[in-house]
Amino acid sequence: MRFSPGLWMMVDVTEEGSGSAEQRLYGAVARWNADTGYGLTDLIHAACQALIDGLDSPTLRELAGASVRDPSWDIRQLVAKSLEELKIPYPGTVPPGFALATGGGVARRPGVDSLRLEVTPAPGDVGGFQVLVSINGTEMTSAAAGLGMDPYDLLVPTNCLVAGSQPRTVPIARCQCGVYGCGSTDVTITRDGELVHWDWSIEVPMNRGVSFAATAYDVEVACVAADHSWETAERTAGRRVLTDIDRDWLRAHGLSTSWVANDYRDHELFRVALQIDGDYQVFVDTRWRGRGPEEVAREACATLALPPRQWRATWHAIKPTLIGPPKIAGPSWRPARF
Known part of the structure; x- marks a missing residue:
């Protein structure tokens, strides 16, 4: 199920509706939003169904008889006490890899999914x-x-x-x-x-x-x-750059990789976008010139392995207060134009 304040949708991948009575009550509690009241009607109905299914406790009976007009604090207390009496963990407290067990408590999940x-x-x-x-x-x-x-x-x-x-x-x-x-x-x-x-x-x-x-x-x-069968030439070049780039070298100059793709205005330019903290974007372009993605990626990585002052790059200040190029800029760096 997809849980959000105003919407949930059922995804039947494991016959969830035929799970244990504990699982069905647990699911209704998980869908309920105590702050907005979303799912309260379903929660009360689930408490009634739980009694029909054989679960029973003094507070569960009170919850089954509750009204949607009851104060949310009262409902919270009824829910918490009902789960405690039935030994059902509160949503969000089930350890990773475990699921509700019939009769209460949790059990290690079996590897039955694909x-x-x-x-x-x-x-x-x-x-x-x-x-x-x-x-x-x-x-x-x-x-x-x-x-x-x-x-x-x-x-x-x-x-x-x-x-x-x-x-x-x-x-x-x-x-x-x-x-x-x-x-x-x-x-x-x-x-x-x-x-x-x-x-x-x-x-x-x-x-x-x-x-x-x-x-x-x-x-x-x-x-x-x-499996790279789905890749375009642009994506193959991007994968090779992201895999082969010397991140430690870039990090030593305050740079981190942001994205790689063809320039949207000129698909003959393969672009590596870098960032200097939250201050600057830096763009280093490599021309395709009819070459394959592996060769373009090798050239891009070779360029980025040089000291940044030797790059032909463009820059863009993220912060409006920065009017000049970054400190690592070389003589061939130019302001980016969008």
Whole structure:
């Protein structure tokens, strides 16, 4: 389910509706927004259904008889006490890799889910590409924040989906406008012996985490990173630059990589955009001249391996108070024109 103040949508990937009585009550509590009142009617109905399904406690009976006109503080207390009596953890407190157990408490999730990753073009109004995530055969990114992450944000230069020895939280979906932060979905990836767990956060597409057999997960994650069949020449050059660029050298000069792409005004120019703190943008261009992406990437990296004063670059001050070029600028640096 995707939880937001005014909207939720069901994504049936694991027969969630046929889960345990504890899971159904837990899901109703997770969808409920105590501040806005969103989901309160469903919550009360879920409490009634829980009684029908065989759950029972003194406070659950009170919750089932509550009214949507009752003070939110009273509802909060009824919900918290009901979950405590039933030994159901409050939403947000289930440890990564665990799920509700029938009869109360939590249990380690079994690796029964399947994962499919695919890079496809993003919608025309956004452009570029996206990494689509399918769980148990159902595409999930559209049910999450709306759009898959760009491969540069997820797979290049580091494959962020690799399950390491320590849990990591990575963005998995962004808003349909193409901006992560306008709408966002994250997953926390946890390796747990022979299993890999995903636990959703922010705009979640379903009301439980998913768990995979580690061997199958590792293969799928490695395959999507190794598959470059979708790449355009511009994207291949970008991948090579982002992978091969000497970041330590740039960092020593106060520079970090911002983005790589063809100049939107002149597709014969391949552009590497850099940033100096929050002060300046710096652009270093390489002409295609009919060459392949590997050769263009090599030239771009060779240029960036030189001292910045030797670059032919353009600059743009991010802060309006900065009227001159950055201190590292050389004689061939010019103000950028947009």
